Amino acid sequence: MTGTAAQCLTLEAARRELGLRREEFTLGIEHGVIRTCWSGGELCVRAGEVVRWRAAPGELAELTRLVHATETAGLAGISRHRFDQLARAGAIRPVRSYTNRCHAEVWQYSAAGARQLPERRPELFGARLPGCPAPGRRVGLQERGAVLVEPEHGALLALLGVTATVRAPPPASKAISRSAPASR
Template sequence: MSGNTATHEVTPTARTAATRGRAPFSQSRAARELGLKRSEFDLAVHLGHIRTRPAEAGGGRQVDRAEVELLRGQEGFPDALRQRVATVNTREGSAIMEVTAARFTRLARLGLLVPVAFHLNRYRAVVWRYLADELREFAADAKNASLLNRPLPETLRGQLDTGLDLRPRNWRGRHLGFLLSQAGDPWERAGVMASLLDPVQISEIITNPYERSHLSRFRPPSPAHGAPGSPAVHLTERITTAQDPDEVDLLRADLARAVREARTHRPAPRPASRHPDPHPGPDPHRHPDSHPHSARHRRPPAPRHRDRPRPSENLRPSEYPRRSRGLLGRLFRRAT
């Protein structure tokens, strides 16, 4: 069906009881243990099928061995797990739903089919990908029969005639949910919100330069690949940045709220003062008795604040914060 469903040899591992307490797997190793491509593994994490947790030493996330053993023990492993993350393009999706590619594209533009990923082909055309299981569910629902087998209602055709295309916006809403599922620290959640807004919007909301600098540490990396300023990067940035006025307004409001919460949780650090100390301490190479007032003017070093997000396990979709679910519901759109 799709190149994403290639078969991999699964490396045997010890049972859960034997692995309890041992070091967790890196994400690459966990993908090999589960017989998944890295792209399939990442999608499974995003969808909540695989739990990860922040690495204790920082620098990424890890997977507990018990989690890997739990998945390996499920019925139908590994094919069932691969099936849940199988994605298809428009041509493959239209075959699953038994409709023409043109009808499939219209339904996706109307927001009735939500893409889960995208990439640019060699001609810099956007290739949207969809979860195969979701397409099967849509086609099997009797309520959608008229959308598959009959002419679209005039209201929907009119929206398509105006150029409506909700695929980028609905991908952004879905991607936002993926990122929020891994953000446990208030500054991380604010960084996720900021990742969908352009720098001008962010500077208007966060006027404090120290907070903007601190926030940038928690912004997820952009999925854009290519030389800076290239057409491919510009196109990717347009897809990954909020465009609709109501979408922008929603994200701006939620970013402002998230920053207020983050500020209360832990203020953004400020750089040390560059002004000379009016009462400098003694020269460490000078004898203590050479300056009678050294001890009186000596100051203890200012404590250095370590600013690291508190580790937290990523949540499954059903455990997303209530406010996040409300935001996602408002960001997603479907033609009516």
């Protein structure tokens, strides 16, 4: 191997070395926790990055851990009802979703993001919700799953082989013109 190639690991090799599940590893890359680079036209992780995170495995596991709504509310120090209000308003955004066996959509949130929420958005933890918690959004609408994947992550996700989950609004109804049948 050449010097550059020996210093880089493929994404799969780095994931195995770090002991992460695929979704945790992908989340770490998306949020910039695990730094990547290009080597020979392929996205890879430098060996030094793997060594750095192997020295602190608990910290990496916490930064890439996904939790459900109840645990997210507990980590943020708010009630489940308050969490639901904030999530529906779009103030708390999920990082993943999946459909369970009962065909219900299940939202997953970043554990590290839930812990940092009171510091980042203290106005959401007052006695009442301040008007509209997310700027540019209307109160009362379900905004939680409007877009799970930001556009800049689309190319990265394609390289990782992850299908981007983007929720599009239903198509507008088309007016069907009914003209008189053609004469034969």
